[in-house]
Amino acid sequence: MSRQRGVRKITVDRDPSYAPCAYLICKVTGPRGKYDWDTRDEATTVLVQTDWDYPGVASTFGWVPCRKCRATDGTVDCEHRTASEMIADARAYLDRIAGRKFVEDPGYFRGTSGESQP
Numbered sequence: 001m002s003r004q005r006g007v008r009k010i011t012v013d014r015d016p017s018y019a020p021c022a023y024l025i026c027k028v029t030g031p032r033g034k035y036d037w038d039t040r041d042e043a044t045t046v047l048v049q050t051d052w053d054y055p056g057v058a059s060t061f062g063w064v065p066c067r068k069c070r071a072t073d074g075t076v077d078c079e080h081r082t083a084s085e086m087i088a089d090a091r092a093y094l095d096r097i098a099g100r101k102f103v104e105d106p107g108y109f110r111g112t113s114g115e116s117q118p
């Protein structure tokens with residue numbers, strides 16, 4: 001049982017034959033440059049199935065719902081964009097970065113084995 005130190009990285013990926021129309025937030029293993037993840041390991045993935053979850057997940061990976069006001073999280077209309085526009089935009093963003101962008105885990109896998117509690 002090795003307790004890994006440092007920040008855990010996550011990525012988002014798709015696995016259409018396993019989870020059609022969904023995204024999977026995956027805990028990344030391996031050192032930088034050799035990142036690896038398993039979209040089919042339930043212990044290290046979080047399934048994102050609901051459209052309304054896309055903006056939140058996309059935001060985790062750097063997407064901004066509305067650059068004009070930043071007053072919305074992407075699920076509520078602002079004066080510039082509708083929620084459905086932003087959800088579609090979030091989905092397109094996730095498609096672009098799937099398996100290619102890695103960020104620090106903001107808490108999706110908190111409490112899983114090896115994770116120190118705050």
Ligand SMILES: [Zn+2]
Pocket residue numbers: 066067068069070071078079080081
């Ligand atoms: Zn706005």
